[in-house]
Amino acid sequence: MRIFGKVRHRPSASWRQATDRAFTLIGDGRYEDAGALLTRAADLEPWLSESWFNLALLHKFRHDWEQARAAGLRAVALLDRETGAPDWWNVGIAATALQDWPLARRAWQAYGLKVPGDPHGKGGEPVGMELGSAAVRLSPEGEAEVVWGRRLDPARIEVLSIPLPSSGRRWGEVVLHDGVPNGERITAAGPSYPVFDEIELWAPSPVPTWVVLLEAAAEADRDALEQLASDAGFAAEDWSSSVRLLCRTCSESAMPSGEGDGEHLDPHDHSEPGHPGPLGHRTAGSGSLWVPERECGIAAPAGLVQGLLDGWVADSPDTRAWRDLEEVC
Numbered sequence: 001m002r003i004f005g006k007v008r009h010r011p012s013a014s015w016r017q018a019t020d021r022a023f024t025l026i027g028d029g030r031y032e033d034a035g036a037l038l039t040r041a042a043d044l045e046p047w048l049s050e051s052w053f054n055l056a057l058l059h060k061f062r063h064d065w066e067q068a069r070a071a072g073l074r075a076v077a078l079l080d081r082e083t084g085a086p087d088w089w090n091v092g093i094a095a096t097a098l099q100d101w102p103l104a105r106r107a108w109q110a111y112g113l114k115v116p117g118d119p120h121g122k123g124g125e126p127v128g129m130e131l132g133s134a135a136v137r138l139s140p141e142g143e144a145e146v147v148w149g150r151r152l153d154p155a156r157i158e159v160l161s162i163p164l165p166s167s168g169r170r171w172g173e174v175v176l177h178d179g180v181p182n183g184e185r186i187t188a189a190g191p192s193y194p195v196f197d198e199i200e201l202w203a204p205s206p207v208p209t210w211v212v213l214l215e216a217a218a219e220a221d222r223d224a225l226e227q228l229a230s231d232a233g234f235a236a237e238d239w240s241s242s243v244r245l246l247c248r249t250c251s252e253s254a255m256p257s258g259e260g261d262g263e264h265l266d267p268h269d270h271s272e273p274g275h276p277g278p279l280g281h282r283t284a285g286s287g288s289l290w291v292p293e294r295e296c297g298i299a300a301p302a303g304l305v306q307g308l309l310d311g312w313v314a315d316s317p318d319t320r321a322w323r324d325l326e327e328v329c
Contacts, residue, residue: 011045011048011050012044012045014044015041015044015045015048015051018037018038018040018041018044019037019038019041019050019054021037022034022035022037022038022041022054022058023054025037026058026061031058031061031062034058035055035058035062038051038054038055038058039055041054042054042055047078048078049075049076049077049078049079049080049087050075051075052071052072052074052075052078052087053071053072053075053086053087053090055067055071056068056069056071056072056075056087056090056091056094057090059071059094060090060093060094060199063097063199063200065094065097065098066098068090068093068094068097069091069094069095069098069100069103072087072090072091072094073091075087075090075091076088076091076110083110083111083112084111084112085110085111086179088107088108088110088111089107089111089154089179090179091103091107092104092107092108092111092154092155092179093155093176093178093179093199095107096153096155096156096176096202097155097176097199097200097202099125101124101125101126104126104153104155105117105126108126108153108154111154113129113154114129115129116128116129126153127152129151129152129153129154131151131152131153131154132150132151132193133148133149133150133151133193134148134149134150134151134157134193134194134195134196135147135148135149135184135185135193135194135195135196136149136157136159136175136177136195136196136197136198137182137183137195137196137197137198138159138163138167138168138169138175138198139167139168139169139198140182140197140198143166143167145163145164145166145167146183146185146195147159147160147161147163147167147169148160148161149161149175152174154179155176155177155179156174156175156176156177156202157174157175157177157196158172158173158174159171159172159173159174159175159205160172160235161237161242162209162235162236162237162239162297162298162299163209163329164239164243164297165209165211165328165329168329169201169329170204170205170207170208170209170299170329171205171207171209171234171235171299172205172207172299173201173202173203173204173205174201174202174203175198175199175200175201175202176198176199176200176201176202177196177197177198177199178196178197178198178199179196181194181195181196182195182196182197183195205299207234207299207300207301208299208300208301208302208327208329209297209298209299209327209328209329210297210298210299210300210305210325210326210327210328211239211295211296211297211298211324211325211326211328212295212296212298212309212322212323212324212325212326213293213294213295213296213322213323213324214238214293214294214295214296214320214321214322215292215293215294215320215321215322215323216292216294216319216320217292217318217319217320218290218319219290221316221319221320222238222294222296224312224315224316224320225296225308225309225312225320226238228308228311228312229298229299229300229308232300232304232308234298234299234300234301234304234308235298235299235300236296236297236298236299236300236308237296237297237298238294238295238296239294239295239296239297240291240294240295240296241294302327305325306325309322309325
């Protein structure tokens with residue numbers, strides 16, 4: 001096969017050395033130095049799709065989406081196969097970041113996915129792909145947190161959990177995520193869901209996050225607040241039971257997603273009795289399964305949150321109370 005007047009062949013030793021060194025530098029976060037080496041590799045073997053795929057990958061790590069799109073398009077122009085190549089997935093991520101919807105549609109279709117709407121990919125934002133639920137790891141390089149969300153398309157997830165304030169993320173935000181899952185969560189019903197790593201915030205949420213201390217005599221009282229918030233179009237989440245503290249190895253593996261209700265103690269859970277997390281159900285001494293004082297996150301507008309809490313208490317004043325409401329994100 002001749003491409004650009006050259007006979008296609010296996011990469012040269014110089015190409016391999018430059019590429020291997022570049023990925024070592026990428027692992028150390030030295031993107032500028034890696035970029036020089038990958039550019040040199042592309043100069044050595046410009047007819048190899050891998051040369052441009054690697055550059056597109058580097059630009060993705062740097063969030064330089066214009067360059068990622070340009071390198072990705074050069075990579076797919078040199079492909080030997082028509083569908084399923086990861087080169088197209090990287091093009092799709094870059095196009096989504098840039099809101100280049102015709103290219104995003106073309107990329108997902110070339111990868112082999114069905115995209116509703118215009119079969120020629122000339123429509124707007126892809127909708128209705130029905131990819132289901134997934135988990136996303138926010139701030140994967142920092143104080144990472146895995147939350148649940150709804151997949152809008154192959155590169156975006158709408159956050160449906162209420163993230164902790166340390167993540168800097170809010171309920172309802174849309175995050176751009178990487179294509180390869182990094183772990184999975186297994187539900188009690190059996191299905192498992194992939195965990196994707198966040199790349200960056202794609203669309204912010206105007207809804208602030210609040211933390212409040214509840215006195216809920218029973219789980220039904222806590223559940224009533226979560227339902228009340230949901231009925232209002234917002235969210236409440238009992239952080240005392242929904243948060244698990246996991247080491248990186250546990251977080252990036254296949255983990256059960258249970259919240260710790262009941263007698264089972266998760267050996268991977270590193271939380272402590274009396275603190276947020278599944279073991280927070282228990283007191284350090286008695287092992288009681290329910291502690292009335294709960295730390296709760298609420299996602300709701302400032303003008304609504306206090307009325308929501310007051311209405312919750314008014315429905316059962318003998319078993320419910322709240323205090324110390326604070327906006328945290």
